[in-house]
Every structure is written in structure tokens, then in C-alpha cells.
Amino acid sequence: MKKLFLFFYLSVVSIAAFAAEQFVIFTPAGNHFPLVANGVPCPIYIDSSEDKGVMIAAGNLQQDILQVCGEKPELLTSASSKQCIIAGTYGTPFIKKLMSAGKIDKKELDGKNEKYILQVIANPCEGIDEAVVIIGSDRRGTIYGIYELSEQMGVSPWYWWADVPVMKQPNVYIKPGQYSDGEPAVTYRGIFLNDEAPCLTQWVKHTYSTNYGDHRFYARVCELILRLKGNFLWPAMWNWAFYADDLQNSKTASEMGVIIGTSHHEPMARNHQEWSRKRKEYGAWDYTTNKKVIDQFFREGIERMQGTEDIVTIGMRGDGDAAMSKSTNVKLLENVVKNQRKIIEEVTKRPAKETPQVWALYKEVLDYYDKGMRVPDPVMQEVLANVHIPETSDTWFRHAPIDTLYSRHSYTYFCFVSSAYVGDVDDIAAAGDSVLILTSESSFSRYPVSAGVLPLPESAISYILPYGAPIAFFRVDSVVKTGNSFRYKLSRSR
Numbered sequence: 132m133k134k135l136f137l138f139f140y141l142s143v144v145s146i147a148a149f150a151a152e153q154f155v156i157f158t159p160a161g162n163h164f165p166l167v168a169n170g171v172p173c174p175i176y177i178d179s180s181e182d183k184g185v186m187i188a189a190g191n192l193q194q195d196i197l198q199v200c201g202e203k204p205e206l207l208t209s210a211s212s213k214q215c216i217i218a219g220t221y222g223t224p225f226i227k228k229l230m231s232a233g234k235i236d237k238k239e240l241d242g243k244n245e246k247y248i249l250q251v252i253a254n255p256c257e258g259i260d261e262a263v264v265i266i267g268s269d270r271r272g273t274i275y276g277i278y279e280l281s282e283q284m285g286v287s288p289w290y291w292w293a294d295v296p297v298m299k300q301p302n303v304y305i306k307p308g309q310y311s312d313g314e315p316a317v318t319y320r321g322i323f324l325n326d327e328a329p330c331l332t333q334w335v336k337h338t339y340s341t342n343y344g345d346h347r348f349y350a351r352v353c354e355l356i357l358r359l360k361g362n363f364l365w366p367a368m369w370n371w372a373f374y375a376d377d378l379q380n381s382k383t384a385s386e387m388g389v390i391i392g393t394s395h396h397e398p399m400a401r402n403h404q405e406w407s408r409k410r411k412e413y414g415a416w417d418y419t420t421n422k423k424v425i426d427q428f429f430r431e432g433i434e435r436m437q438g439t440e441d442i443v444t445i446g447m448r449g450d451g452d453a454a455m456s457k458s459t460n461v462k463l464l465e466n467v468v469k470n471q472r473k474i475i476e477e478v479t480k481r482p483a484k485e486t487p488q489v490w491a492l493y494k495e496v497l498d499y500y501d502k503g504m505r506v507p508d509p510v511m512q513e514v515l516a517n518v519h520i521p522e523t524s525d526t527w528f529r530h531a532p533i534d535t536l537y538s539r540h541s542y543t544y545f546c547f548v549s550s551a552y553v554g555d556v557d558d559i560a561a562a563g564d565s566v567l568i569l570t571s572e573s574s575f576s577r578y579p580v581s582a583g584v585l586p587l588p589e590s591a592i593s594y595i596l597p598y599g600a601p602i603a604f605f606r607v608d609s610v611v612k613t614g615n616s617f618r619y620k621l622s623r624s625r
């Protein structure tokens with residue numbers, strides 16, 4: 132059955148497309164390692180002390196090889212085969228032995244983040260003559276190496292969600308050499324399942340017979356993220372409650388190696404539905420009148436996420452995906468954050484800075500930022516700022532300095548697509564620079580931005596964008612810096 136995958140609204144997505152050099156071939160060669168020879172795969176060896184997430188990935192590798200050659204390889208926990216695949220993580224007993232024997236250079240992995248190396252090694256240990264060895268600097272590094280092998284064999288990360296077919300191969304060989312992706316350039320890479328109803332909710336009910344995403348569903352999502360070499364997920368948050376709907380959801384993600392966060396209006400590892408469903412019991416979502424109850428609600432969230440790598444959203448918005456009341460001020464919100472970080476310290480028994488946190492500058496929250504609200508430096512500031520597109524001359528246009536900018540030749544192009552920004556700052560515009568604003572809401576209009584092909588002639592851009600998508604050109608008349616944000620006075624240039 133064709134799987135539904137278009138529900139992945141990638142409004143917070145930065146999974147990079149990076150891959151090692153091709154090391155898999157499908158024709159026999161004398162000096163290549165026979166992973167599959169005449170339809171018969173070699174076994175997979177995993178030390179019994181390995182992380183649960185690595186064991187899960189190894190089990191998926193078994194299934195992947197089955198799809199490729201028609202026979203499922205044996206999964207071993209003792210070295211008892213002349214040729215095999217070995218997967219392990221830096222610091223585990225077996226990998227330590229390999230390094231102490233000089234089979235692997237520890238400098239390749241020591242202190243690295245989510246890196247793997249894959250290479251063929253002769254006589255890696257007693258009882259094994261030759262092996263394809265996949266070693267990760269940490270558990271996700273090992274998992275990525277396993278899934279890189281799967282993908283190069285022809286198993287797409289989208290094999291399940293998009294029914295990407297797997298080509299049968301009677302022979303799979305590994306080329307000599309050492310292969311790696313290196314370390315990822317971006318620490319957190321993942322997806323946000325945004326506004327899941329009605330499309331995703333109906334599909335889940337049809338597929339799993341549940342009214343919410345349970346651990347079976349999220350296991351599939353986590354597998355996809357890991358196969359794409361991501362590590363992060365904001366779960367669905369409209370009608371579902373990731374932490375509360377199924378207590379196995381959090382455990383499943385943590386075991387598989389996926390870091391969970393919560394959306395811009397779900398602070399302290401609590402889902403909004405958890406409050407909404409008990410609103411009569413809890414009272415008003417108002418920190419000025421109901422601080423004690425809300426603080427306890429926050430505390431329970433931090434207590435529940437103990438033992439995971441989850442990232443805590445801090446700050447506070449209104450009841451649901453809504454603005455705070457008009458009486459809300461910067462001092463109140465700064466006090467909310469101060470108390471949240473105090474709760475984090477009390478529960479974890481560690482300084483707050485040791486627990487990753489994110490502050491989402493979404494809609495009215497950016498206004499508070501512009502008014503001077505600040506959070507401690509260790510907190511990641513994720514900008515999801517709605518932007519007013521100027522339509523007349525002499526209009527002040529505001530944005531945070533994390534917007535996507537492209538500096539090319541003598542012009543600086545601001546590429547504003549819809550209301551969500553992704554990317555890095557290459558430069559800050561100066562007076563006299565030209566500004567291109569793409570005002571289309573169509574997802575297709577993101578293409579020229581994400582592909583990095585700007586600048587383009589106006590005629591070319593108009594052809595790339597969907598029919599009828601408006602384009603506005605402005606000139607930067609002046610720039611005013613306030614704190615870490617910039618305001619640009621623009622006038623129509625053409």
C-alpha cells in the first residue's frame with residue numbers, strides 16, 4: 132500500500148544530504164569484500180554490550196540485506212564467523228580491543244560527534260579472518276554508518292514511507308579503503324510534524340487503529356530521521372500529546388537515538404494537550420494568577436524527561452498556539468524563564484546550562500525580543516518570526532539577524548519566503564543594497580532559496596516561481612541596529 136509521507140511539514144527541517152564516497156559495488160572483484168556472494172550474505176556481529184539503538188539499527192540492516200539479496204543474514208553476539216560485518220561504538224569493550232591491537236586509529240573517532248568510519252579489516256580478532264567494520268564515535272555515529280551501508284546497497288531511507296523499491300542484487304561487494312561522512316556541520320537536524328490533523332491523524336487511525344501517534348508510528352518516524360542522518364524531532368502537537376498519549380513514545384525515541392523537543396508553545400517538555408485536557412482541573416493558563424499550578428506542571432515535565440537527551444523549550448505563549456494577553460510584559464516573561472531554569476536545576480541537580488534549551492521567537496515573542504527581552508546565552512534561539520511584507524514606500528521592515536541572506540556580486544538579496552526563515556547569515560545589508568522579496572506562500576517558491584542559485588535575472592526568477600507569485604524589489608535606504616536585531620527602511624526600487 133502506498134504510504135502517506137507528504138504530511139511531513141518540514142517547517143523546522145535541516146537534515147543535510149551528506150554521504151560518504153561510494154564503497155558498494157555489485158560485481159565481483161578479487162580484492163573486494165564479499166558482503167553478499169551469489170545471494171548468500173555474511174553474518175552481522177554486534178557485541179552484546181552495545182547500545183540499544185545500535186542493536187535496533189543492526190536488526191534493520193538484517194531486513195535491508197534480506198530485501199536486497201532474498202536471504203536474511205544471521206545476527207551474532209560472538210565472533211564465530213570467518214567473514215562478517217562488525218558494527219560497534221567507540222568505548223565499548225570490543226572496539227577498545229580493536230584499537231589496542233592497532234586495527235583502528237583512535238584519532239579518527241576520539242572526541243568526534245556522530246562520526247563513523249567504515250573499512251575492511253583483515254584478522255580483526257580471533258576467529259574472524261576478514262570483516263567490514265563500522266565504528267561510530269558515539270551511538271548515532273555507529274547508527275549512521277549502518278544506514279549508510281544500507282543506502283549504498285540500494286535501500287532508500289524512504290523505502291517504507293514512499294514505497295521506494297529495492298533492486299535485487301545477488302552480489303554486494305565492499306571496496307578497499309576507509310570511508311566516512313565526517314562530523315555533521317549542524318548539531319541538531321530533524322523535522323517538525325506540524326498541524327497533523329486531519330491528514331496524518333486519519334492515516335494513523337487507518338494504519339494503527341489509534342486516535343494518536345503511538346510508539347509504533349513514532350518508531351517509523353525515528354527510523355526515517357536516523358536513515359537521513361538526522362537526530363531531532365518535534366512531534367505532532369495539535370490534537371496529540373507525544374509524552375502522554377503513549378508512555379512508550381519517549382522511551383522508543385530515546386532508545387533509538389532520536390532527541391525530542393516540543394513546539395514553540397509547549398514549554399518544559401509538556402504537550403499543550405496535557406493542559407487542555409485538564410483545563411478545568413488546572414485552571415487558567417495565566418502565570419500572573421496561577422503560577423503555583425503552572426510551575427508544578429513544568430516540574431513534572433522535566434521530571435518525566437530525565438535520562439533522555441531531550442531539548443527543553445522555554446518561555447511561554449498563550450493557551451494553545453496563541454499570543455499572551457495584552458497585559459503581558461517583558462519583565463513577566465523574563466521571570467517565567469528564570470523560574471523555569473530554576474526548576475530545571477532543582478530537578479536535574481545540575482546547572483541549567485547543562486540541559487539544552489530552545490527559545491522560539493515566534494510571532495509576538497519576537498516583539499518581546501525587540502523590546503529588550505533576553506534569555507541566558509547558552510539557550511538556542513530558534514527564529515520562527517512572522518514578517519510583514521512591505522507594500523508601500525518608506526515602510527520599515529523588521530527581521531532578526533538569522534534570516535536567509537545571500538551576498539553575491541554587488542547586491543545583497545534578502546529571500547523571504549512565506550513566514551519561516553532557515554539558513555545562516557552571510558552578511559547584513561547596507562544602505563544602497565538591493566532587496567528581493569519573494570512573497571509567494573507556495574512551497575515551490577522555496578526552491579531558488581534552498582538551492583542557493585540566487586542571484587538570478589528577474590525574468591528567470593519569475594519563471595521559477597509559480598504563476599502569479601508576486602515579487603517585490605526594494606532598496607535599503609538606511610539600517611538601524613537595536614541589540615541583536617536590525618530594522619531596514621526600504622523604498623521600492625523597481
